[in-house]
Amino acid sequence: MDNKQYEQAMDRLKNNGVRITPQRQIILKYLIENDNHPTVETIFNVLDKTFPNLSMATVYNNLRLFKKLNLIIELPSIDGGYRYDFYDHPHLHATCDNCNKIIDIENPRFTEIEQELKDETREVGFKPTVSSISIHGICKECQVKLAKNK
C-alpha cells in the first residue's frame, strides 16, 4: 500500500477535527488498497470478517463523512446502488451497464483534461473540488456474453 495516501487521509481527518477510530482506519485502508470499486455491502462483508461487530451503520456514516471530506468519490451504478473509490489521482472510469463493473483507465493526458474541465466551471464562478467522470457502455466480457445469448 502507498503509505503516503493513508497518512494524508489521516491528516485530513485530524485537520477537520474528526477522530481516528479503528473503523475509520480499516475502511480507508480497504479503499486505498483495493481498486475494485466496492459497494457498501462489499466493504462491510469483507471488513466484518476481520473486524467482528462492525456495523453497517458505521460504514454508511463514514463513507458519507469521507465523501464530504473529498477523500473518496461515489460512483453510481446502473443497478441502483453506488460504488466507492478512494480519490487519489483523477482517472477515467468505464462503467459496464451489463455487469456493473467499473474499470479504471489510466492516461497521462487525463489530468490535463480534468484541469481543463475544472477551469471551465471556474468561469461561471464555480469552485471545483473533485471530478466524477464515467463513460458508460459494455465491457469486453459482456459483449461476448451478450452475443452468445442471441
Add this chain to the structure above:
Amino acid sequence: MDNKQYEQAMDRLKNNGVRITPQRQIILKYLIENDNHPTVETIFNVLDKTFPNLSMATVYNNLRLFKKLNLIIELPSIDGGYRYDFYDHPHLHATCDNCNKIIDIENPRFTEIEQELKDETREVGFKPTVSSISIHGICKECQVKLAKNK
C-alpha cells in the same frame, strides 16, 4: 421545443418495440423542454398536475426504460437521489454539493474531449455508449451563502 429531439426519441422507442403511450410522451417532453435536471419526484409532481392519476411507479419504470435506451442520463446527487437529463449532445455538468443544483456548461471543445475519452475506453475493448461527466464543488451562490454563515 426542438421537435427533432422528440421525434428521434419516439423513433428510438418504436425501433425497440416499445409502445408509445401518453405517459411516455409527456415524460420525455418534459425532459426535453427542461434543463433543470429534475428528481423523480419533481417530474411526478409537475406532470401529475396536468395528467391526473399518473403513477409514481410509471415514472420510475419509464425513467429506467429511457435510461436503458440511452435517451436520458442519470446524475447522482449528493443528497442521495438522482437527477435526470435528456441525453442530447454531450455536455459538462457542474454539481453543487451544497444545494445539489446541477449546472450545464457548454463548450465547443467538449464533444472532442468526450470523443477522446470514449476512444480510450475502446482501447481496452470497451464499447462506449453515453458519458456522465461531472465536476463537483460549490456554486457561486452557495459560496456567498456559506461565507455569511461563518
Add this chain to the structure above:
DNA sequence: TTGGATGCAAAGCTTTTGCACCTTT
C-alpha cells in the same frame, strides 16, 4: 473527563413488484 463515535435495532425513504384493468398496435 467528556464529547464524539459505535453498534444495534427501529424508523424512514426510495424504488420495485404483483395484479387487475386498460390501451396500443
Add this chain to the structure above:
DNA sequence: AAAGGTGCAAAAGCTTTGCATCCAA
C-alpha cells in the same frame, strides 16, 4: 384480439437515526 403498459397498493431495499455504551483525545 393480444401483448404490453398503467395505477394502485403492498413489498422490498437501502440508508439514516435514536439511544445506550464505549473510547479517542
